[in-house]
Amino acid sequence: MPNYDLKQEVTDKYSLRGRVFTKIREDILSGKYKEGDELREIAIGEELGVSRTPVREAFRQLELEGLIQIIPNKGAYVTGITIKDVRDIYMIRSKLEGICASLACEHITEQQLEEMEENIYLAKFHAEKGHFDQMSELDSRFHELLYEACDSKMLEHLLKDFHQYVRRVRKKTLSTTERSLASNAEHQSIMEAIKANDAEAAERLATVHINNAYENMLKNGLKEAYSNE
Amino acid sequence: MPNYDLKQEVTDKYSLRGRVFTKIREDILSGKYKEGDELREIAIGEELGVSRTPVREAFRQLELEGLIQIIPNKGAYVTGITIKDVRDIYMIRSKLEGICASLACEHITEQQLEEMEENIYLAKFHAEKGHFDQMSELDSRFHELLYEACDSKMLEHLLKDFHQYVRRVRKKTLSTTERSLASNAEHQSIMEAIKANDAEAAERLATVHINNAYENMLKNGLKEAYSNE
C-alpha cells in the first residue's frame, strides 16, 4: 500500500527517478529519516510505488551528496545534516556568497536586477505583516537569484545545495518580524552594491549577511529545530 | 558515528559500480570524453564489460557532480571542466582552503602533523631532483591531509572533489623545479602555522598558496592542458 503514488504523475516533465530522489532527500532534510536509520530499497520503493531501480539510482546520488552512506552488500544509512554541519555550511556560505555577490556585479542581467528589486519590495510588505511563509519563500528566491547572477556553474551549484541543506533551520531564523526586516534590509544593501557595481562592498555585505543569519539562528531556533528528533 | 568509512572506501574500489563511476569520471577529467559528447549506456557498458545498470548508477552520480548532463529520455552529455571552471574552482578553493587550514589548527592530530612533516621533507628531495611525478603525488597527499585535518565532513568532501577536478591542470603547474620548491616551501609555512596553532596565519598562508598556484598555472600550462582538445 504505497502512501505516495508518484507513478501517476510520470507524464509530467520530471522523471520518476528525479521524484524519488527529491522525496527521499526531503525526508532526510525534514528529519523523517534520522541519523543512523537504515534505508531499504524495497521498503522505500513500495512506499513510493516504484521498483528498486529508481530507488537505487537515487541512493547513489544521495550518497554522493553525503546525506546517506552506502556500505556495499550491507545497506544505506542516513547521515543527515548535524548541528555541526550547519555551522560548517554557514562558515562556507559566508565566504562563497561573498565571492558570488562580487561576481554578480559584473554578470548580473537587467532582468535579474529587476526581479531582485521587486523581491525586496514585496518582502518588506510581508515582513511588516508577519507573513513568515511568504518571507521564507522570498528569501530563498533572493538567494537563488544571487546564485544565478554570478554566472558560475560551480558556485551556483554549490550554493544551491547548501541552501537546500539548511532549509529546515533557515525557516526558523526568519520567524520574527525584527529579523525579517533586518534580513531584507541587508538584501537591499547587497542589491544596491551590485547595482552600483561595487564588488568590494557587495562581497563584504554578503559575507556579513550570512554571518548575521547564523548568529541569529544560534540565538533563535537552531537547537529547537533539532530538539524534536 | 560508526566507523564504516575505511571499509566502504576499500570495498568500493573493487565493486563494479565504484569502478565504473571512477573510470568514466577519469575519462571525462582526462579529456577522453569531450564537452558535448553523448555517452550511451550500452556502449560504455560494453567497453567496461558490464551491463547498463551500474553504468546508469554512475551516470546519476556524474550528473550530480555536474560532469555530465542527463536529458530525460534523450541522453547523457558531457559537460566537463572548462577553463572558466578552473578559474572558479581556484577562486573557491583559495577561500575554502583558508578556512580548512584555520580549522586544522584546532583539530589536526599528532599523526597527521607527522605525516605532513614527512611529506614536506620528502617533497623537498624530489623537487630538487626534478621528480615531478612524485612531487605531484606528494602535493596531492599534502592537501588531502590538510582536508582531513580540518575535521569537517563538508569541507573535506568539497575540497577533495575540487582537487580531483583540476588534477589534469595541476600536474602541469608543478612541472618546474622552481615552482615545486616554492610550493613546497608554502606547504611548510602552512604546516608551521598549524603547528604553532596560529589560525589567522594558517588561513592567510593557505589562501595565498592557492592563489599562487593559480597564478603559476596561468603563466605555465593552463591553456596548454586544454589545447589538445
Next chain:
DNA sequence: ATCGGTATAATTGTATACAGGGAAACAATT
C-alpha cells in the same frame, strides 16, 4: 528536390530475475 508523415530502429526508463554476501537463528560442542 523538399516537406510531412508514418513506420522502424535505437535508446532511455522501469521492472523483474537471478546470484552472492551478510546477518540472524539455531544446533552442536565445550
Next chain:
DNA sequence: AATTGTTTCCCTGTATACAATTATACCGAT
C-alpha cells in the same frame, strides 16, 4: 552457559526483459 559452526533468509549487486520515448529512414505528395 558460552562459543563456535551451520543453515536459512533477507537484502544488495548485477543482468536482463519489457515499456516508453525519441531519433531515423523511407515514402508519397506537392
